[in-house]
Amino acid sequence: MKRLFCFLALTVAVILVGCGKPDFSDAEKKTIASLALNTLPSLQPDTTNRFADVPAAAALGSTLFFDLGMSRDGTVSCSTCHKIDRQFQDDLPQAVGVGRTNRRTMALAGVARDPWFFWDGRRDSLWAQAVTPLENPLEQAGNRAAYAHYIKTRFGERYERIFGPLPDFAGLPLNASPLGTDAEKAAWNAMSDTQRDAINRVFANIGKAIAAFERSIEPAQTRFDRFALDLATGAEPKDDAVFTREEILGLKLFIGKANCVICHNGPRLTDNSFHNTGAPPVADLPLDRGRIDAVAQVEADPFNCFGAYRDGDASACGELRFMVKDAPQLMRAYKTPSLRGAATRPPYMHAGQFSSLDEVVAHYAKAAPSVEGTSEIHPLELSDRERAALVAFLKTLSE
Amino acid sequence: MASLWRYLLAGLGLAALLVGILAVVYLTAPQSAQTVGPDVSRTRNSDNGLFVASFSPERGVVRQGELESWLLTLKTKAGAPVEGAAIAISGGMPQHDHGLPTSPQATDYLGDGRYRIEGVKFTMSGLWQLHFAISASAGSDTVLFNVVL
Numbered sequence: 329m330k331r332l333f334c335f336l337a338l339t340v341a342v343i344l345v346g347c348g349k350p351d352f353s354d355a356e357k358k359t360i361a362s363l364a365l366n367t368l369p370s371l372q373p374d375t376t377n378r379f380a381d382v383p384a385a386a387a388l389g390s391t392l393f394f395d396l397g398m399s400r401d402g403t404v405s406c407s408t409c410h411k412i413d414r415q416f417q418d419d420l421p422q423a424v425g426v427g428r429t430n431r432r433t434m435a436l437a438g439v440a441r442d443p444w445f446f447w448d449g450r451r452d453s454l455w456a457q458a459v460t461p462l463e464n465p466l467e468q469a470g471n472r473a474a475y476a477h478y479i480k481t482r483f484g485e486r487y488e489r490i491f492g493p494l495p496d497f498a499g500l501p502l503n504a505s506p507l508g509t510d511a512e513k514a515a516w517n518a519m520s521d522t523q524r525d526a527i528n529r530v531f532a533n534i535g536k537a538i539a540a541f542e543r544s545i546e547p548a549q550t551r552f553d554r555f556a557l558d559l560a561t562g563a564e565p566k567d568d569a570v571f572t573r574e575e576i577l578g579l580k581l582f583i584g585k586a587n588c589v590i591c592h593n594g595p596r597l598t599d600n601s602f603h604n605t606g607a608p609p610v611a612d613l614p615l616d617r618g619r620i621d622a623v624a625q626v627e628a629d630p631f632n633c634f635g636a637y638r639d640g641d642a643s644a645c646g647e648l649r650f651m652v653k654d655a656p657q658l659m660r661a662y663k664t665p666s667l668r669g670a671a672t673r674p675p676y677m678h679a680g681q682f683s684s685l686d687e688v689v690a691h692y693a694k695a696a697p698s699v700e701g702t703s704e705i706h707p708l709e710l711s712d713r714e715r716a717a718l719v720a721f722l723k724t725l726s727e
Numbered sequence: 728m729a730s731l732w733r734y735l736l737a738g739l740g741l742a743a744l745l746v747g748i749l750a751v752v753y754l755t756a757p758q759s760a761q762t763v764g765p766d767v768s769r770t771r772n773s774d775n776g777l778f779v780a781s782f783s784p785e786r787g788v789v790r791q792g793e794l795e796s797w798l799l800t801l802k803t804k805a806g807a808p809v810e811g812a813a814i815a816i817s818g819g820m821p822q823h824d825h826g827l828p829t830s831p832q833a834t835d836y837l838g839d840g841r842y843r844i845e846g847v848k849f850t851m852s853g854l855w856q857l858h859f860a861i862s863a864s865a866g867s868d869t870v871l872f873n874v875v876l
Contacts, residue, residue, distance in 0.1 A: 359852075590823065590851045594792060599850040601828045646794040650829040650846025657825045704825055 350559070350576045357559060359583045364556035365549055368595040371440055375640030376633055377455050377536045380543060384490050388483065389541030392534060397478060399468035400426060406461065406468075406538070409433040415669050416545060421680020422613070427466035430613050432680045435673060437547040438596050438666060440539070443647040447662045447678040449602060450622035452648050453638075454542055455535035456631040462534070463507050471505035471512045476530040491533045495526035528630065532637035547596060547668045552579075552724040571724070577714065578721025586692070586708055586718060591664045597725070602661035606696050606703030607677045616679070617700065620658035623651065659701025671719075671726035685719045765854055765873040773868035778802065778809060778861060780870045785843065791852065791876055794829065797844045798837070803865055808840030812863035816844065818856045831857075852876040 352360065361367065379385035392398055393406045409423045410416040416436035418424075423433040431447055439445070445457035461467035462475060479487050480494050488494060500523060504515035516524065554569035565571070571579070583589045591599050602619040609616060626648065631637050633645035642649075652658065662678045676682040682691060693715065695707040710718070770781040778801050785796040801809035814833040819826035828850045835843040849855055855874045861867065 590853060593851060599828075600792060601850045603825070646846060647829075650794065650831060650848075652826065652828065652830050655826050702824075704823055 350571060352559065352580075356580065356583060359589060360556050360579065361560045362593070363552070363583075363589070363595060363597060364560070365547060365553040365595050366557060368438075368547070371543060371546075374440070374454070374539070374543075375644045376453055376638045377539055378639040379490060379533075379536045380540050382490065382540060384486070385537045386540035386544065388486050388490060389537035389539065391483070392538055393541055397482065398462060398470070398475065400470045400474075404468050406458075409467075410436055415673050417673055419673060419675075421610075421675045421683075423467070425461070425464070425467035426469040429464075429466045430616060431678055432675065434665070435669060436542060436545045437668060439545060440543040441596065441600075442663075443600055444602075444626075444663060446622070448618050448622035449663055450625040451629065452626050452632050452645075454539035455532065456629060456633075458535040458538040458542070459531055459631060462531075463505055471503050471508040472527050472531040473501055473504035473512075473515070475534060476500070476527050477502060479530060479534065487530075487533070490537070494530065495523075499523075500527070525636070528637065532631055535631065547666070550668065550725050551727040552721075555724070568727070572720070574717045574720045575724055578717035578719070579724075581710075581714055581718050582721055586710065586714075588692070588718075591704075592667050597667040598664040600664070602658065602663055603704050604657065604659060604661045604698050604701045605692075605705050606698040607660075607662070607679075607681050607691070608696070609699055610679045610681060613679060617660055618658070618678075619661040620701075623653050623658065626651070656701060657704075660698050661701070667722060667725055669726050671723040685722055686715065689715045689718050764875060767873045767875050769872070771870055771872065773861065773870040775868045776804065777866050777868040778863075778870065779804060779806075780859065780861070780872075782844075782857070782859075782872045784847075789849065789874070789876065791849055793848065794845075795847050797831075797847050799833070799842045799844050799859065801840045801842065801861065801863070808838075809861075809863045809865065810836070810840070812842065812861050814842060814844075814862075815860040817858050817860075820851065820853055820855055822854060823851075827855075827857075849874065849876050 374380040393410075396402050396405045396408075398405055404425045408425060409418045410433060411418055417433040421432060423429045423431065434447065440454055442454075443452070445451040445454065446460075451457040451460060459472075462470050463472065476494075477497065477500075480497060484494060501515040501519065503512050504519060504527070505512045506516050507513075508516070519527075551568050555565055555571050557563075558565040558569050581588075582592075591601070591603055593599050604618070626632055629635070633648045634642065638644070670676070671685060674683055674685070676685070676688050682688045689710070692705055693708045693710045695703060695705040697703055769783050770779065772779055781798075781800040783798055785798050789795065799814065801812055803809060816831045816833070817826070827848075829846045829848045831844050831846040833842045834845045837843060847857075853876060855876065857872045857874065859870050859872075861870065
């Protein structure tokens with residue numbers, strides 16, 4: 329009899345121990361492994377920017393990124409909004425440069441892996457993106473002729489060592505741009521084609537140098553990655569790689585019932601695509617229709633992949649060539665942001681609509697219809713405990 | 728005493744059997760759930776039977792999130808290659824009612840009924856559908872392929 333009790337007790341003990349461990353199905357394990365940072369492929373070369381991996385170009389780009397001189401009145405640089413100690417964003421609902429913009433500053437970790445840039449993807453390369461804020465009247469508010477002069481005076485030698493000789497500046501106006509004030513536009517139109525091309529080339533090279541620098545901004549390992557690695561290898565999680573019951577529940581919901589993983593997938597937790605998630609418009613901001621209005625803008629951009637300033641051949645232009653141009657799904661669609669580091673950088677969404685992760689999760693659970701277009705989000709039955717668990721899991725991507 | 732042990736042993740045996748059955752059910756359940764999924768065959772007859780179409784990734788593997796080329800091979804029912812076809816492509820994820828993230832196009836005719844379809848990209852796991860509207864001298868027809876990632 330005693331032996332029997334021993335046997336039964338042992339069986340019960342084995343079952344209990346088994347239940348205490350996180351227990352994931354094979355499908356769940358596969359999904360979890362696909363989110364871990366160790367599956368991030370190495371950064372592909374950017375053939376459209378032949379300076380992308382030239383260290384001197386990245387060094388110049390880094391200088392320019394932090395240089396307040398790269399603005400109309402010497403008060404704003406990229407780093408005004410993309411703060412190096414704040415995941416390259418600024419914690420504001422809408423960024424403030426020379427003026428107040430309409431969108432939230434995007435964090436930059438891993439950005440060089442994206443096919444499209446900005447919340448609406450209105451630029452198709454990192455270097456074409458980088459020249460855009462320089463001329464945006466609400467951001468750095470300069471003009472390309474002024475930037476070319478500035479580069480010559482401040483960084484002429486460094487520039488020429490990387491990109492070759494600067495153009496002849498004789499007769500070039502101090503201020504000119506096709507996007508500037510009326511006077512700047514008039515000055516631009518008065519220039520010869522050769523002069524305009526020369527300025528555009530310096531401007532594109534500024535973008536290429538900054539892009540070379542931005543390629544080094546990569547996401548860091550988190551608690552989630554340590555947990556996922558242990559789960560994949562079957563190792564016993566140690567220290568902070570141990571997940572609480574709540575975090576495990578949150579992870580299961582994220583990849584299961586709450587279906588977050590259909591859009592927030594891969595090691596950066598983004599599908600690099602555009603979706604209408606019903607994020608509400610912000611009162612007092614101009615109409616924002618997201619991706620649907622960006623299509624024409626990226627097609628018209630002289631610095632896009634089909635333009636004259638691309639290096640390499642047009643085989644790199646697949647994203648632009650096969651871009652979806654007119655589909656109802658583009659209305660108020662925005663780029664899926666990476667969720668790495670999100671927990672420590674509120675507010676959220678393209679115009680800072682939500683001030684906490686609790687609000688974001690409540691938004692997904694409710695799935696309010698979009699003001700325009702159709703939201704892809706469907707309402708979720710989530711208990712308070714489940715909502716808190718999702719938030720707890722998201723935090724493991726920031727620790 | 729001996730008979731008590733026999734009952735216990737029998738009891739344990741039955742319990743073990745039960746555990747075994749449960750294990751079998753548990754282990755086979757996910758597999759059987761997969762087999763009732765959509766038809767993912769890479770060769771299908773077009774909807775009105777005009778063509779036999781095959782659709783496969785040019786490099787053999789499908790990678791999520793990458794622009795890829797696929798090959799669409801069109802034959803008549805008699806097995807003759809279909810040349811000079813005009814092909815229009817649409818599709819999406821029926822379960823999330825959204826369309827394709829890119830607009831794939833037939834960019835090249837490679838001979839022997841084979842057309843290169845460039846710009847195919849699957850950004851999520853799940854069921855994707857690609858519809859082809861094909862028009863050639865033999866007539867016009869449509870065919871749908873399911874791709875599960």
